[in-house]
Amino acid sequence: xxxxxxxxxxxxxxxxxxxxxxxxxxxxxxxxxxxxxxxxxxxxxxxxxxxxxxxxxxxxxxxxxxxxxxxxxxxxxxxxxxxxxxxxxxxxxxxxxxxxxxxxxxxxxxxxxxxxxxxxxxxxxxxxxxxxxxxxxxxxxxxxxxxxxxxxxxxxxxxxxxxxxxxxxxxxxxxxxxxxxxxxxxxxxxxxxxxxxxxxxxxxxxxxxxxxxxxxxxxxxxxxxxxxxxxxxxxxxxxxxxxxxxxxxxxxxxxxxxxxxxxxxxxxxxxxxxxxxxxxxxxxxxxxxxxxxxxxxxxx
Amino acid sequence: xxxxxxxxxxxxxxxxxxxxxxxxxxxxxxxxxxxxxxxxxxxxxxxxxxxxxxxxxxxxxxxxxxxxxxxxxxxxxxxxxxxxxxxxxxxxxxxxxxxxxxxxxxxxxxxxxxxxxxxxxxxxxxxxxxxxxxxxxxxxxxxxxxxxxxxxxxxxxxxxxxxxxxxxxxxxxxxxxxxxxxxxxxxxxxxxxxxxxxxxxxxxxxxxxxxxxxxxxxxxxxxxxxxxxxxxxxxxxxxxxxxxxxxxxxxxxxxxxxxxxxxxxxxxxxxxxxxxxxxxxxxxxxxxxxxxxxxxxxxx
Numbered sequence: 391x392x393x394x395x396x397x398x399x400x401x402x403x404x405x406x407x408x409x410x411x412x413x414x415x416x417x418x419x420x421x422x423x424x425x426x427x428x429x430x431x432x433x434x435x436x437x438x439x440x441x442x443x444x445x446x447x448x449x450x451x452x453x454x455x456x457x458x459x460x461x462x463x464x465x466x467x468x469x470x471x472x473x474x475x476x477x478x479x480x481x482x483x484x485x486x487x488x489x490x491x492x493x494x495x496x497x498x499x500x501x502x503x504x505x506x507x508x509x510x511x512x513x514x515x516x517x518x519x520x521x522x523x524x525x526x527x528x529x530x531x532x533x534x535x536x537x538x539x540x541x542x543x544x545x546x547x548x549x550x551x552x553x554x555x556x557x558x559x560x561x562x563x564x565x566x567x568x569x570x571x572x573x574x575x576x577x578x579x580x581x582x583x584x585x586x587x588x589x590x591x592x593x594x595x596x597x598x599x600x601x602x603x604x605x606x607x608x609x610x611x612x613x614x615x616x617x618x619x620x621x622x623x624x625x626x627x628x629x630x631x632x633x634x635x636x637x638x639x640x641x642x643x644x645x646x647x648x649x650x651x652x653x654x655x656x657x658x659x660x661x662x663x664x665x666x667x668x669x670x671x672x673x674x675x676x677x678x679x680x681x682x683x684x685x686x687x688x689x690x
Numbered sequence: 691x692x693x694x695x696x697x698x699x700x701x702x703x704x705x706x707x708x709x710x711x712x713x714x715x716x717x718x719x720x721x722x723x724x725x726x727x728x729x730x731x732x733x734x735x736x737x738x739x740x741x742x743x744x745x746x747x748x749x750x751x752x753x754x755x756x757x758x759x760x761x762x763x764x765x766x767x768x769x770x771x772x773x774x775x776x777x778x779x780x781x782x783x784x785x786x787x788x789x790x791x792x793x794x795x796x797x798x799x800x801x802x803x804x805x806x807x808x809x810x811x812x813x814x815x816x817x818x819x820x821x822x823x824x825x826x827x828x829x830x831x832x833x834x835x836x837x838x839x840x841x842x843x844x845x846x847x848x849x850x851x852x853x854x855x856x857x858x859x860x861x862x863x864x865x866x867x868x869x870x871x872x873x874x875x876x877x878x879x880x881x882x883x884x885x886x887x888x889x890x891x892x893x894x895x896x897x898x899x900x901x902x903x904x905x906x907x908x909x910x911x912x913x914x915x916x917x918x919x920x921x922x923x924x925x926x927x928x929x930x931x932x933x934x935x936x937x938x939x940x941x942x943x944x945x946x947x948x949x950x951x952x953x954x955x956x957x958x959x960x961x962x963x964x965x966x967x968x969x970x971x972x973x974x975x976x977x978x979x980x981x982x983x984x985x986x987x988x989x990x
Contacts, residue, residue: 476871477871477872571776571777571778572777572914572916573894574914595895595896596895598909605909612900614872614874614875614878616872642990687906687907687908687987689946
């Protein structure tokens with residue numbers, strides 16, 4: 391089954407100890423669809439400016455990503471600049487030029503409205519709600535958010551939370567949203583707000599799935615070279631939702647596999663700058679790393 | 691087979707958001723032997739002052755912990771005071787009175803010298819070396835250390851590292867000791883210094899075993915109430931080394947099981963203050979939680 395993602399398509403300027411890139415393709419919807427496209431068809435809803443270099447997304451169009459919902463507006467594309475410190479765990483935002491993204495009002499092409507899987511990337515909760523209401527036959531809704539919306543628009547956020555199935559956030563966002571310093575009692579509180587399933591991203595420490603009383607942990611991949619963490623979270627989401635859409639099953643078993651596919655794609659993402667590593671993965675590379683993830687936690 | 695531990699027996703004053711205790715039993719050798727005693731016999735080498743309340747360790751003597759090597763010296767017992775912040779991830783040391791521990795010179799009773807398993811808790815590296823040299827028939831040497839010795843006595847530390855099999859440290863200590871911001875290339879550098887096996891403790895994020903090219907991750911237990919993290923690392927080491935000594939096998943399979951037993955015991959430790967929870971565990975409780983750990987990472 392196919393997936394719809396609503397989020398950003400951006401031009402990122404990133405500096406890490408391993409190098410720097412200027413105005414390279416980025417954005418949550420881009421990373422998500424690059425990862426999800428290894429599993430299923432993807433419909434993108436986003437906005438760019440007239441300056442957007444269309445050839446940058448040609449590799450996605452060549453796979454199975456549909457950009458009918460990519461609106462081109464007068465003005466400039468969303469641009470973000472950031473710099474990571476020596477161990478890549480801290481980053482400083484150098485600039486955020488929202489440009490056309492500031493007035494983003496998602497327009498859904500008719501041929502998108504029956505897409506059964508929906509990923510609401512980290513955007514203003516009222517926009518997430520709008521998209522949700524415009525969809526006809528949803529089977530699974532997965533959403534991301536961030537501290538900015540938890541603090542700034544809590545009421546809107548709560549409305550969306552009621553309507554989603556899976557929330558993907560990081561551990562500090564769980565604590566903040568729940569108002570609880572304990573991650574696990576915090577997760578339970580969030581589950582009463584709507585999402586039955588929680589995926590907690592822990593960066594270099596892996597990720598955690600919580601559904602009912604079931605906990606499933608995935609490690610991070612032991613990468614000795616890691617060039618650029620930008621987009622890892624959205625890439626994880628792309629692998630996770632992409633796999634679920636492919637198998638059209640949300641059993642605990644499929645959710646666990648989806649966690650490992652998400653982690654697998656994210657581990658490739660950070661190996662190189664921007665989307666470089668996600669451009670040309672082979673199914674063998676993905677399956678090989680998936681198996682290595684399994685080997686890192688199973689009893690011999 | 692039996693285990694010898696050299697480390698501290700102390701009186702701890704601890705304050706957390708869940709309460710406080712004053713001059714309660716603590717110390718690395720104490721936590722270690724409480725955990726290891728669920729698996730095998732333990733010989734303790736440590737020093738206390740004349741003020742030490744001997745009845746505090748009666749529960750350990752009643753199990754299978756031998757205190758022939760606990761020297762009682764004129765003066766006071768090592769006392770430590772600390773306070774944890776709201777999420778228990780940061781702690782402030784309020785006081786450290788080394789007292790008789792300042793001149794600790796480990797004395798090994800004759801009946802200890804053939805103990806095949808040795809755990810060198812976090813003490814001055816020259817003392818660790820002294821103990822190592824006095825042992826006759828070692829099968830496995832496991833050691834802990836900390837930033838204080840990595841910075842303060844690097845040459846002594848390097849001498850000990852050459853002679854040990856397993857180093858148990860936390861992730862920031864790996865980076866510091868290796869002088870490498872990447873955990874995994876850092877771990878490889880440390881393996882060239884001596885220890886073939888590395889166990890990296892990550893607190894609330896679990897633990898990681900590295901041997902040759904094998905990586906094995908264990909999660910942390912999803913505790914909603916966690917009263918006092920003091921001693922968790924030494925308790926982990928007690929479960930880890932205790933299990934290996936019990937089975938007298940260091941295959942990758944046994945190492946993986948030992949990681950889970952270490953994590954299991956540590957998860958009990960932090961549930962209550964000090965050694966309270968480690969006093970009366972049943973084998974059923976341990977096996978039940980061990981199984982829950984397995985369930986948290988296996989594919990369904």
